[in-house]
Amino acid sequence: MCSEYLLSGFSGVPNEAFTASSSFPSHLDFSPSNARLYFERFNSASGWCAEHINSASYVQAELEREAVVNSVHIQGRGDYVQWVTTFYILYSLDGVVWTYAKAPDNNDKIFTGNSDSNTVVKNAISPPIKGKFFRINARSWYNRPCLRFDLGGCINQAEHKGSQYKQASVSSVTLLGQSILLQPSRTYLHHCGFACHRSSGCVAFTFDGAICLGYNFYNSVQRIPGYKQAETGEFSYKFIEMRQNKDSASALCLSHGSLLMKIDTQNRLAIVQVAIQENNLLKQDVRFYVSGHYTTQWQYSDGDVIESNLWSPSNPDPRKGHCVMLTQSGLSSVDCNTLLFFICGN
Structure with a gap:
């Protein structure tokens, strides 16, 4: 399972996965879990901040399984002028023995951080690093070590030995x-x-x-981690936080044993839109490839025609493109070469 946002995305880690060297004591909450990218919440600081101002300050996250990580995103504290300007990345398989991410010359790499509170700075990690635990160690900062971060890469899938079947009921x-x-x-x-x-x-x-x-x-799709089943039980879906064109998005869904999600009812549309608004990362850019394309009419990949009441205002419009994306106001036309996140489902 690959994502540009392994910590904060749709299939991100729980709050308990974050720990830190210390957290600033205050009437506001500066918990380690505030270190998610784009974190914001009422009556809480928009980020994690260290209590002790020194170069030993760190925040770290534990993934569900080992992952190969090739990028890091970092952001300052969103509600105040505090951020990290340079940092190390450390990784570990067991949370005990730690290794520094290296530069091409094999020295410990110092990564560039932020110069303001909210701009996301992305750094490539080359060569990629493999671990289950990943730590951001602040080396320099503005006012106080405070940050929000995420990791890009691929989580190893659990091994399946043999096959198992269980009885299940289906409506049709x-x-x-x-x-x-x-x-x-x-x-x-x-x-x-x-x-x-x-x-x-x-x-x-x-x-x-x-x-x-x-x-x-x-x-x-239930065999692939991260798919969520709607409460109605009629479909499962997953947001994929990797920017792809339409053809690549379709191919990645197929590799999961699924397809680009078919938004064919107002209920499906509403369920997915609510899920987007509940995730601080996803709602930053509400544009996701879903099933649909234009030939002589707008239709899904299975040939069914897309109903008019599912489109957003001023759509569909083939002049904008011949593919379909989900937005907060409904389905919209989009150029098939646009790089977007996408939704797989059944």
């Missing part, structure tokens, strides 16, 4: 995707499961005592 067999006629060695339930396991692309099966059918789609 059409949710299972395209059927595959399987031919198990014997007409028993577990033999149907074996046949699905051996068939490329089979992720679910049905067995009525005689006919064994495999399916290539149902809940396959």
Whole structure:
């Protein structure tokens, strides 16, 4: 799973994953979890600040699994003139033994930080670093070591040994995707499961005592971390915080076993828009590729026509582009080469 924002994005880490050398004591909250990029909350400081002003000050985050990290984003304290101007990055597999990120000459690399409170500064980490714990160690600052940050890279997927199936109910067999006629060695339930396991692309099966059918789609996205199921249970979705053109976004969704999300009802539109507004990072730029394109009419990837009540004002307009993005006011036309975040789903 890759993201430009492993800590603050849709599949980011919980608050408990952040720890620090110290936090400034005040009637405001300066907790380590305030170090998320774009963090802001009423009656709380917009960032983490160290209590002790020295070069040993740090804030760190623990990922769910090991990750290869190739970039860091840093921001100052949003509600006051305090920020970090230079810093080290350290990484660890166990949270005990730490290693400094290196410059090309193999010396410990000093990264450039901020010169104001809110501008996000992005630094490449080359060569990339691999760890589970990542620490920002402030080396110089303006007024006090205060910051918000995030990491870009890819989290290693958990290894799956063997296959497991469980019984599930679905409202319609059409949710299972395209059927595959399987031919198990014997007409028993577990033999149907074996046949699905051996068939490329089979992720679910049905067995009525005689006919064994495999399916290539149902809940396959649930095997990939970070997908969220709507409360209605009718679909799952995930925001991908990697800026891609339309073709690359579609390909990455397919690599998850899913597709660009089909926003075909007002309910789906509302659920996704609420999720965006609940995340400080996502709501910075509410433009996400979703399923849809223009040929002679506006339609989804499956050929269904996009209903007029889903479009934002002044849309659709093929002069703007022949692809579809989600905005806060509805669906909009967009040039297919524009680099955007996107939403995968089923």
